[in-house]
Amino acid sequence: MTKQELLKTHFGYDTFREGQEAVIDALLAGKDVLAVMPTGAGKSICYQVPALMMKGITLVISPLISLMKDQVRSLNQAGISAAYLNSSLTQGQYFTALRYAKAGRYPVIYVAPERLTTEAFLDFALSADISMIAVDEAHCVSQWGQDFRPSYLKIEEFVAQLPKRPVISAFTATATKEVREDIARLLDLRDPFCTTTGFDRENLYFAVKTPKDKYKEVHDYIMEHPDDSGIIYCLTRKLVEEVCGKLIRDGISATRYHAGLSDEERRNNQDDFIYDRCHVMVATNAFGMGIDKSDVRYVIHYNMPKNMEGYYQEAGRAGRDGDPAECILLYGGKDVVTNQYLIERGQENLEMDAATQQLIRERDQERLRQMTFYCFTHDCLREYILKYFGEYGKSYCGSCLNCQTEFEEKDITEEAGAMVRCVQSCGQRYGVNVILDTIRGASTAKIRQYHMEENPAYGDCAKIPARKLRQIFNYLVLRDYLALTDDGYTIVKLTGSSESLLDGEKHLTMKMPKEQEPKRKEKRSRLSKASAGELGEQDEPLFQRLRALRLEIAREEKIPPYMVFSDKTLIHMCILKPGNEEEMFNVTGVGRYKFEKYGKRFIDAVQNM
CATH class of the missing domain: 1.10.150.80 (HRDC domain)
Structure with a gap:
């Protein structure tokens, strides 16, 4: 069959999506490929169609068991024989699968990178006719990527042992220029056909919010979308348990996923979500890679992720079917501190020398800073994302919260000075809420306990709404006039720039929402179909x-x-x-x-x- 016939017969589509056909043609011509295509762009078809047209076997190297199972199940549903080789198989199942593979039963075989250099797999690979190797989630090979996996470095070693070098293709959804160069070098791609089909997902709506009560924000949103599937990402396992427990107690069909659960419980919970037995998945970033659930209508980040690559990959799990979907990030001041802690702890077990670990730590800190800028910007959120990945879109997309909100420039010199004076006067000992309650002139138990009513800045901003003070505080942290540190709990500290605000000579302005209701975004219905026409x-x-x-x-x-x-x-x-x-x-x-x-x-x- 031709590539068009295969596309229609097995996948049901009449035409290829943007970028797919060029990649397929390059692979069929024997060229290596590096393709950066956003989630939902159809990366898998780019190597599955050529796999069916080539004579030998296509090995798909994939980082997660759940990803492999999902892909193989989808192929089998489309009438294509495929198998996976990973640690979820018993020894008997593994060797049976290898035996069938040797007999040529499977044109497509998914394999974990850790298996590549094992004796049993090498014995199979050295005698098999491997025509192509497709590396999925290829950013995992780069130590500068957001999800580096040392096992991916075994791929080049494996290829070098094969009697005949196959065509090599690498696919990822999010990769900066530096990571793309790393992928090409570490996988030894030879004069590859490189393509980036664009990072924009026009069907996604983006919003950043700073609610006083995050749980209430999430609960209310879910109640407004009771029949929709959605994912709620939390930074820590503890928070996953807390949020999921509250949702279940409130009668919402929810389940959870994090690395602290047993393999069986993770698998069962994932199946409950995929099979629509539960509408809401509350999870850490351990969930989602390669899960091809096409009808996720919203992704809510309960906390700010530590980098834009991770955020866009997770947010991109919404609306894979092309329907309108929403990506909402709920920012809180503690998110920065928690991420800083995760960055520090995350370097401990990497197989790298101290100098490399320090360099990666510094780059992760810069990524966190860029992620924080995203949470505070008043410009178009979509444009910010695209610029981060090296693309330039419109300055107004009309489909993000910022584009639907009117802003005005405000002088915040007086409020900023009050915050800095308050932090200085109390000896830099307290957290955000204590500082803001002090300058508001609140009389809470903590204010009285710490004697903050005696602070010189007490009540200086009594007429300013609490939400505006928090916006100003976040802006000062972003611009390095104040800092947050973790001394058991989040503490507000002064910086080298703080002093310039003490005498009032430094004038500071920031964009703030106008005093009016933001424009309501158009109600998004699952029946609103730009690609298939309008359904009444x-x-x-x-x-x-x-x-x-x-x-x-x-x-x-x-x-x-x-x-x-x-x-x-x-x-x-x-x-x-x-x-x-x-x-x-x-x-x-x-x-x-x-x-x-x-x-x-x-x-x-x-x-x-």
Whole structure:
């Protein structure tokens, strides 16, 4: 079959997405490839289609067991034989899979990087006809990447031992210029075809908020979107447990995922989310890489992540189906301190010398600073993200909270001076809330306990709303007029720039939201489909009927619902209302293989409404 025939038969698409065909052509011509494509852009098809057209085996090197299982399950659903080789298999299962691989049963085999140089796998690889190696999540090979894995450094060693060098392709969703250069060098890519299809995800809405009560913000959002799947990312395991526990107590269908759970519990919780038994996943960043759940409608970061690469990768797990989705980051002052702690602790066990560890630590600190800038900027959030990755978009996207909020320049000299004076007078001993409550003139238990009502700055900003004072405080931290340190709990400290604000000679201004309600963003409905046309409210019953049928089939086959058909495909069915085989093939996402399995049941459901 041709590449177009394979695309339609197995994946149900009539045309390739941006960048896919050029990558496929390069691989079929025998060229190495380095492709940077955003989450949801269809990276896997770029190596799966050539794998079906090449004579030998394609090895896909993947970092996580869950990623491999998900990809293999999706391929099997599309009528393609594939297998994975990792530590989740028993010894008997592993050697059976190798035996089938030697017999040529699998054109695509997923393997963990740790397995590459083991005796059993090398014995197989040295006698197998390996035509291509595809390195997924290729940024993991770079120590400058956000998710460096030393096991990825074994890839070059493995390739060097093969009797014939295969074509090598590397794929990642987020990589700066430096990381891209590292990938090409460490994987020894030879004159590679390089492509970056763009980092922009137009269907995603971005927002940064600084709520006084983060949990209430999350709870209220979920209650407004009760039927949607969403992910809530927390920085620590403790916070995951706390947030998930509260959601469950409040009657919300939620589950959790972090490295402190047993393998079995993580697997069961992940399945509950993927199979739509739970609508909300609360997790650390250990969750999500390679999880191809296409209908995640929102990703909420309960804390600020430590770098933009990690944030965009996690946020990008929303709206993989192309439908509108929301990415909301809830910032709090302690997030900076927690991330600084994680950066320090994260270098301890890396297989590097002290000088390299220190260099990486410094770069991580700079990444954290750039991430903090994102949380405080009043410019277009989408443009900030694109600039970070070396692209330049519009200064106004119209689809982020900042673009929908009006700002004005405000003189904050007086408030800033009061904050610095308060910190200096109390000997730099207290946290953010104590400082802000003092300058507001509050009479809390802590203010009385610490005798802060005697502080010279007490009540200096009594007429300023608390939320504005917190915005100003965050701005001072961002501009290095104040600092936060972790001395058991978060403490506010002075910096070398603090003194310039004490005498009032330094005038400081910042952009602040105007005193009016921000423009309400347009209500985002799962039925709003720019790519498949507009679905009227009258078709909502049919859409729900098709979703129910999809869930019924998924339970019968013990697979996630999105592996039957995506929401995008169901919506297109509602628009076209196919009555026969020919019309069904006009629906995006319906290929020959899936039509033979499910087509008649969906046609009947459409016609019987």
